Amino acid sequence: MGTLLLLIMLAFEIAFSIYCIATKQNHKKMKNWIRIAIFLAFVLLTLSSVFLWSFRWVLAAILFFILAVKGTVSLIRNRTNSPKYKTSKIVWKSMIMILAFSFALAPAIVFPQHKSPKVTGNYDVATAAYTYIDKNRIEEFTDKRKNRFVDVEFWYPKTGDGTYPLLVFSHGGTGIKSSNTSTYAELASHGYVVVSIDHPYHSFYTRSDDGTVATINSDYNREINNMNNGVYSNEELYGLIQKWMKLRTDDMNFVIDTILEKAKSDNNPIYQHIDTEKMGVFGHSMGGAASVWLGRERDDIDAVVNIDAPFFSELAYKKERDDFAASSKAYKTPLFNIYSDDVWRQLESNSLYAANKLDNKHFKEAYTTHFQGAKHLSLTDLPLFSPILANYLQGGKAGIDPYYCIETENKLILDFFDNELKGIGHFSPERTY
Structure with a gap:
């Protein structure tokens, strides 16, 4: 227009x-x-x-x-x-x-006008945003010696009167918490409470309850760019991965623990609608890697969706050959992997994806789907919100229809969580879409 x-x-x-x-x-x-x-x-x-x-x-x-x-x-x-x-x-x-x-x-x-992806559930969806302050952590990205804060936004059934599984989303390396809004809305319309996290200074931009704005940290942004350009040795990269994942998983653990505690004592209807016995995590890119990590660490995570990310938690660095290798521990949490062409073609050639290989016996129960023609950002809402920006960031236009891609992805994620958290339906995704 x-x-x-x-x-x-x-x-x-x-x-x-x-x-x-x-x-x-x-x-x-x-x-x-x-x-x-x-x-x-x-x-x-x-x-x-x-x-x-x-x-x-x-x-x-x-x-x-x-x-x-x-x-x-x-x-x-x-x-x-x-x-x-x-x-x-x-x-x-x-x-x-x-x-x-x-x-x-x-x-x-x-940022052209565009129609919103389909929302197919019976519930009207409401949203609410909050800022949680972690009194046990100091913000490492500033010199103000303030406590770490984490901004979150909820999508939940506005018209519901029961309790619903909790789903926690983590955005990509330089993304924002609204990166997959269509996914959150679709899930909430079918009876889920979805909370998406902004990881301050890892996210491109976030605004807190008090008006505080945090943009992406320049050092972290440079680290991401250097990684993508192959600047680091494998040993240096492994150290950075541990640092990035610690911040991400600490944020996610803090948010989950905060929500679980509020569900016990806070009268806010959002928290009272949460079934604390059923919980899933999902994320895109680095957020997907953090979700897989949390699925191993926490016993209360019942299902994980990894969107286009390496299994950082399942990698070991082998100094004698200066390379990465898959760990030898079985992964027991139900897992669904969604890959674009950008990642699919690296599963066998890039040792960062050593644990993601389809023949990894420790993930033999995991589901895996590949969107043919999709690029990395095709698995977010960005190609709809800003095709120009998406094409620039991912180095070209994807060969898949953006509405088909995101709506199919949303349905698959819904079906997976329905199967694992609600025990309804039969989940059997195609290998390729």
Whole structure:
């Protein structure tokens, strides 16, 4: 929608400039009426929900409003002496307006309007956000010596009156807690309480209850980029993995323990809707690795979904050959792996995925699915929210329809948790979608 509107505005601006040059007149009065008409049309299209009002339209609305006000004032003043016609002035003004329209409509182009993936459950879904303060940990990323804080958001059945399994999500290496919002909504609509965690300074951006904003830590971001560029030795990388996973799993353990404690004493309906005897964890990329890790550490985790991540918890570093190897311990928690092409093709060639290999006997009970044509971020909502940003971050466009990918993924995750936590249905995913 943003791209189409920009093309219309650019076509109008260029055509009107050509008309002025061809007739050697400014046609200022006509342009003023057109500016007013554009603003009114924008308002009507917004009120009729053709343009769904959001942050993406704010700059465009401001620009159209300013031009309409300027045009109205000019018409009211109704100067009889028109400014002298100059071709250079027409061209210069046209170039400025083209830049202004491009800037104002950039958010609508980068973050285009899109339909939401299907939510198929019977429950209406509500959300709530909180900040938990961990009094047992000091924030390592700042010099303020404050306690570690963790921002969380819940998706839960608004109209439900029973108790529902708890599902805890961890985002990717530089992601945000809303990365898989469509997944949370689908699960909540079928009777789950889903809580997604922002890992401050690991997440791209998070805002706490008190307005505190934490952006990604520059040192951590550099570590991630260096890992992706092959800068570190395997021994150095193994040390970083342990550091990253400790922070992630400490956050997840803290959130889970906090929620379980609140379920005993807090009258907030969200906590009272949680069945503390049934719990699953899931995550994308580094969050998936942390989820697998937690599935080994905690006895109260009943099911794990790993979305496109290596089993960091199952890796050992072999110094004598400077490489990674799979551990020799059986993994007993029910596990479902979902892979994109980006990870699928590394399962046999990259030793970071040594434990993920399909012939690993310690994971013989695990389910595994591969989305053919999908890239790493195809397994999040980002290709819908911002195709341009997703393509840039993952190095190209995926060869799979984004709606098919995320809606199929959401259904599979729902079916897996239904089978493992509620004992309903029969889970038998295809190897490839």
